[in-house]
Amino acid sequence: MFQDGSEGFGDGSGGFIAQRSAALFNKLTGVLSISYTDSDIRDALRQLDQKQVKNTPHLRRQLRSNLQKEVIDCNGSIVKEFGRVAEQLENIGSTISSLKRCCEEMRQQVAAAHQETAPSLDEANTLLDQKQDLERKKQLLDAFNKHFMLPEEDLLTLTSTNEAIDEHFFAILAKMKQVHSDCKILLGSENQRLGLELMEQSSKYLNSGYQKLYRWIQKEFKTLDLENPNINAFIRRSLRALAERPALFESCLENFSEARDSILTDGFYTALTGSSVDQNHDSTMKPIEFHAHDALRYIGDMLAWAHSATVSERESLGSLFISEGDEMAKGVQAGRHSQPWSATGGESFDGRKALDGLVNRNMAGVARALRQRVEQAIQAQDDSITVYKIASLISFYLVTLTKLLGEVSFITEALTNLEAAAMRQFEALQSDRMATVQADLTQVPSDLSVPDVLVETLTHLKALMKSFESSLTPVESREAAFNPVLSQTLKPVLNNCETISKALDTPAKEVFLLNCYAASKITLLPFISFTKSTLGQMEDAIESSTSGLVEYQHYFFLHVSGLHPLLNTLAPLTDSHDDLFKIHNLPPFEPAALAEAKQTLDDFLPAALMDALENLKELKDAKLASDITSEAADRFCEDFEFVEGRLVAVDDLVEGEKDAEGSDDEAKDKHRSRKGVNDLVQLRGLYPRTGAEIRVLLS
Numbered sequence: 163m164f165q166d167g168s169e170g171f172g173d174g175s176g177g178f179i180a181q182r183s184a185a186l187f188n189k190l191t192g193v194l195s196i197s198y199t200d201s202d203i204r205d206a207l208r209q210l211d212q213k214q215v216k217n218t219p220h221l222r223r224q225l226r227s228n229l230q231k232e233v234i235d236c237n238g239s240i241v242k243e244f245g246r247v248a249e250q251l252e253n254i255g256s257t258i259s260s261l262k263r264c265c266e267e268m269r270q271q272v273a274a275a276h277q278e279t280a281p282s283l284d285e286a287n288t289l290l291d292q293k294q295d296l297e298r299k300k301q302l303l304d305a306f307n308k309h310f311m312l313p314e315e316d317l318l319t320l321t322s323t324n325e326a327i328d329e330h331f332f333a334i335l336a337k338m339k340q341v342h343s344d345c346k347i348l349l350g351s352e353n354q355r356l357g358l359e360l361m362e363q364s365s366k367y368l369n370s371g372y373q374k375l376y377r378w379i380q381k382e383f384k385t386l387d388l389e390n391p392n393i394n395a396f397i398r399r400s401l402r403a404l405a406e407r408p409a410l411f412e413s414c415l416e417n418f419s420e421a422r423d424s425i426l427t428d429g430f431y432t433a434l435t436g437s438s439v440d441q442n443h444d445s446t447m448k449p450i451e452f453h454a455h456d457a458l459r460y461i462g463d464m465l466a467w468a469h470s471a472t473v474s475e476r477e478s479l480g481s482l483f484i485s486e487g488d489e490m491a492k493g494v495q496a497g498r499h500s501q502p503w504s505a506t507g508g509e510s511f512d513g514r515k516a517l518d519g520l521v522n523r524n525m526a527g528v529a530r531a532l533r534q535r536v537e538q539a540i541q542a543q544d545d546s547i548t549v550y551k552i553a554s555l556i557s558f559y560l561v562t563l564t565k566l567l568g569e570v571s572f573i574t575e576a577l578t579n580l581e582a583a584a585m586r587q588f589e590a591l592q593s594d595r596m597a598t599v600q601a602d603l604t605q606v607p608s609d610l611s612v613p614d615v616l617v618e619t620l621t622h623l624k625a626l627m628k629s630f631e632s633s634l635t636p637v638e639s640r641e642a643a644f645n646p647v648l649s650q651t652l653k654p655v656l657n658n659c660e661t662i663s664k665a666l667d668t669p670a671k672e673v674f675l676l677n678c679y680a681a682s683k684i685t686l687l688p689f690i691s692f693t694k695s696t697l698g699q700m701e702d703a704i705e706s707s708t709s710g711l712v713e714y715q716h717y718f719f720l721h722v723s724g725l726h727p728l729l730n731t732l733a734p735l736t737d738s739h740d741d742l743f744k745i746h747n748l749p750p751f752e753p754a755a756l757a758e759a760k761q762t763l764d765d766f767l768p769a770a771l772m773d774a775l776e777n778l779k780e781l782k783d784a785k786l787a788s789d790i791t792s793e794a795a796d797r798f799c800e801d802f803e804f805v806e807g808r809l810v811a812v813d814d815l816v817e818g819e820k821d822a823e824g825s826d827d828e829a830k831d832k833h834r835s836r837k838g839v840n841d842l843v844q845l846r847g848l849y850p851r852t853g854a855e856i857r858v859l860l861s
Contacts (some may be wrong), residue, residue, distance in 0.1 A: 309341070309344065310341050310344070310345075310360055312334065312337065312338065312341075312367075316334045316337075317334075317367060319331055319334055320334045320335060320338060320367055320370065320371045320374070321367060321370040321371060321374060322374075323374055323377065327374075327375065327378050327400065331371075332399060332403065334371075335368075335371050335375075335403060338364055338367055338368055338371065339368065339406075341360070341364045342361060342364040342365060342368055345357050345360045345361040345364060348360065348361075349361070372403075372404065372406075372407045372410060373410075375400055375403060375404055376404060376407075376410045376413075376414060378400065379397065379400050379401065379404060379414055380414065380417060382397055382400075383414075383417070383418050383421060384421065397482065398482060401414075401482070415520060418520075419520060419523040419524050422475070422524040423523065423524055423525075423526055423527045424527065426471055426475070426524060426525060426527060426528050427527035427528055427531060429471065430467065430468070430471070430527075430528045430531055430532070431531065433449065433450055433467050434449060434450045434451050434464070434535070435449050435451060436448070436449030436451075436452075437449075450463040450464055450467065454539075457539050457540075457542070457543055457548055457552065458548055458551055458552060458555065460539055461536050461539050461540075461552055461555065461556075462555055464532055464535060464536065465532070465536075465555065465556065465559045465577075468525070468528055468529075468532050468559075468563075468573060469559055469562060469563060471525070471528060472521065472525055472563060472566060472567065472573065473566065475521050475524055475525065476517065476518075476521045476566065476567075479517055479520055479521060479524075480517055518567050518568050518571070521567060522567055522571040522572055522573070523572075525571070525572060525573050526572040528573065529572040529573040529575070529576040530572075530576070532573070532576060532580075533576040533579065533580060536552075536556070536580050537580065537583055539552075540552060540580070540583055540584050540587050541587065543587065543591075544591060545591070546588050546591035546592050546595060546622070547622060547625045547626060547629075549584055549587045549588045549591060550584075550588045550626050550629055550630075550647070551629045552584050553581055553584035553585050553588060554629045554630060554632070554633045556577055556580050556581045556584060557581055557633050557634065557635065558632075558633055558634050559577060560574060560577040560578060560581060561634040561635075562634070563577065589650065592650045592651060593650070595622075596650065596651075596654050596655075599615050599618075599619065599654070599655060599658075600654070600658055602615050603615040603616075603655065603658045603659070603662065604662065605662060606662055606663060606665070606666060606670075606674050609780055610670055610673050610674040610677060610780035610781075611677060611780070611782065612677050612678055612681045612782075613659065613678075615655060616655050616656075616659060616678055616681065616682070617681070619651060619652060619655045620652070620681060620682060620685045622651065623647075623648075623651050623652055623685060624685055626647055626651065627644075627686075627688075627689045627692075627693070630643075630644055630647070630689075630692065631689060631691075631692075637691070640691060640692040641691075641692045641693070641694060641695060643692070644692045644693070645695070645696070648693065648696050652682060652686075652696070653696075656678060656679075656682065659674070659675065659678045660675065663675050668710060668711075668714050669710070669711050669714045669715075669777060669778065670780070671710075672707040672708075672710040672711045672714070673711070673778060673780045673781045674780075675703070675707045676704060676707045676708065676711070676781060676783070676786065677780070677781065677782050677783075679700050679703055679704045679707065680704070680782065680783050680786070681782075682700060683697065683700050683701075683704070686700070708786070708790060711778065711781075711790045712790050712793050712794050712797070713794075714777070714794075715774050715777065715778075715790060715791055715793075715794030715795075716794040716797045716798060718773075718774055718777060718794070719770065719774065719794060719795065719797075719798035720798060720801065722766050722770075722773065723762065723763050723766040723767070723770070723798070724758075724759045724762030724763055724766070725759075725763065725798070725801060725802060725805060727750045727759070728750050728751070728759060728805050729801050729804070729805055731745075731748050731750045731751070732745070732804070732805060732808050735808075737811065739815060742808075742811055742812050742815050743812075743815065745808065745809075745812050745845070746812065746816075746845075751845060753848055756845060756848040756849050757848050759849065760848060760849045760850070760851070763849075763851055764851075767856070767859045767860075768859075770795075770859065770860055771791065771795070771860060774791045774794065774795070775787060775788070775791055778790065778791065795860040795861075798856075798860070799853060799856050799857050799860065802851075802853055802856050803853035806851075806852060806853050809845045809846050809849060810846060812845055813844050813845055813846050816844070
């Protein structure tokens with residue numbers, strides 16, 4: 163039994179131990195299965211480490227209970243603190259209830275006060291709106307008065323002639339123009355009365371201001387010195403402002419032009435005579451009339467004075483009227499826009515054109531006086547060269563002043579008429595001179611030289627060409643402009659030379675004409691720019707006369723050398739055998755005649771060129787004479803070579819005939835019919851000169 167009991171107890175003890183071992187195993191397994199990467203485990207271990215618990219069996223057994231106790235203590239502290247919070251919340255609730263009651267009482271008091279003060283507030287708002295409306299109206303009125311109304315002192319400055327023209331005046335005038343312009347805005351409103359009244363009032367003040375400005379400018383113009391570079395700047399500004407009233411502006415310019423016309427005319431007469439009422443006049447200057455005996459200088463000085471005065475006037479008025487760019491044009495355009503009834507045309511204002519017109523009017527008196535004096539000087543001249551120089555001088559100044567003032571002006575019109583008058587006087591004098599020349603040129607000089615009349619004419623023409631060369635005539639029209647002068651001077655004399663040369667024989671006629679043409683060509687050649695066509699005609703005439711002399715010299719070579727009979731005899735013959743055999747039977751080719759021709763040629767050749775040049779000894783151009791003779795000698799050599807060729811052909815034919823004798827019966831019969839073939843002599847033996855020798859001897 164005991165054994166069974168002990169065995170049974172042993173079984174129970176072994177089972178308990180097994181259970182505890184299993185529990186421990188499970189715990190270890192659980193502990194070992196925990197990952198130390200888990201944040202909760204790390205935090206728990208960190209807290210445990212912070213408590214610095216010693217690892218003793220007692221503490222390990224009490225660890226759980228200690229931790230639970232700490233948790234319970236913490237929870238108790240929290241509950242205690244929340245109790246305090248609850249007490250505070252109760253206190254806050256009571257405070258809020260008290261505040262709510264106070265606010266309700268205040269709301270009731272405010273509502274009652276609002277009911278009592280509402281009428282007063284409405285009345286105050288109404289008064290404030292009225293105050294703002296009155297302030298806006300006051301600002302509008304102040305702005306209106308400031309913009310549309312001028313103080314009395316400003317109006318007095320604008321209209322009173324006792325007040326000076328200064329910057330303040332122009333400022334008031336500009337403001338009044340702005341007021342007048344802005345009145346158009348008022349006219350666009352429903353009530354136009356105010357705009358109409360202001361426009362009428364501003365127009366009245368503006369007209370008074372412009373009248374004051376007009377009278378002031380007129381007064382200043384009477385004492386204005388254009389020679390003074392420091393012209394009053396207010397005059398320029400006044401003219402710019404007055405340009406907006408075209409009628410007053412034009413009237414002002416007309417009066418100014420009349421005054422300047424009188425001043426410039428007096429200045430011209432002062433320069434002419436040297437006398438002047440002006441005390442500041444330079445008495446050391448010689449008057450222009452001091453050189454009245456020298457018409458060219460006299461007229462040149464007058465033209466130079468007129469040109470200088472025109473340039474000075476234009477420069478002075480330019481600085482006065484257009485020195486401010488387009489301001490004057492803008493003023494005139496503004497005036498035409500504001501007063502369209504005063505516009506003279508639809509063209510836009512051109513300041514420089516208006517300046518040219520003003521200078522033109524200022525120089526009208528000078529133009530009249532200049533034309534009168536120059537016409538008198540031209541009519542008093544009887545020397546055509548001087549008159550032509552005067553015409554060229556007038557043409558020079560005409561071109562210059564046309565560039566300065568344009569084609570339409572009093573002074574350019576006067577110069578145009580003076581140039582025409584000078585050319586008429588020149589043509590009349592030239593006609594008289596040509597009549598005298600025609601009477602003097604009646605016969606050819608004995609030495610065939612250039613007639614004195616032609617020499618004088620060429621000298622006269624050279625002076626005219628030098629004068630024309632310095633003119634400002636355009637290059638493209640220079641020749642056409644000078645051709646009439648050539649037609650009146652040179653061509654009649656040359657035509658007369660050709661007429662009187664008809665009484666001469668060749669070569670005297672051609673030599674005389676060549677002398678005349680060569681002298682004329684030498685005179686015209688330096689002025690080829692405007693004598694080209696005349697030189698071309700002269701070249702043709704020289705070529706014609708040269709051809710005549712070449713023919714004469716060629717004729718001389720043929721006859722004096724004795725070649726002419728031979729050449730005339732051979733000319734109609736051909737190269738056929740029959741014609742060549744006939745040559746032996748022709749009289750000029752008989753041995754005696756041919757030997758005589760050979761002797762004549764030998765006698766001619768040594769002095770051939772000298773004898774030929776002797777024929778042209780009266781030709782003044784030695785080179786031309788040599789060229790003519792050389793050309794004739796070349797032609798003579800060609801003729802000689804022709805004769806030489808025929809003679810060689812005849813001799814060759816005769817030699818061939820002799821060699822052919824006895825060759826056959828038929829040939830014998832044929833040669834028997836030729837009479838005396840063996841008796842024929844060699845022509846080249848009788849006339850042995852060759853073409854090469856002739857060319858050497860005549861070179």
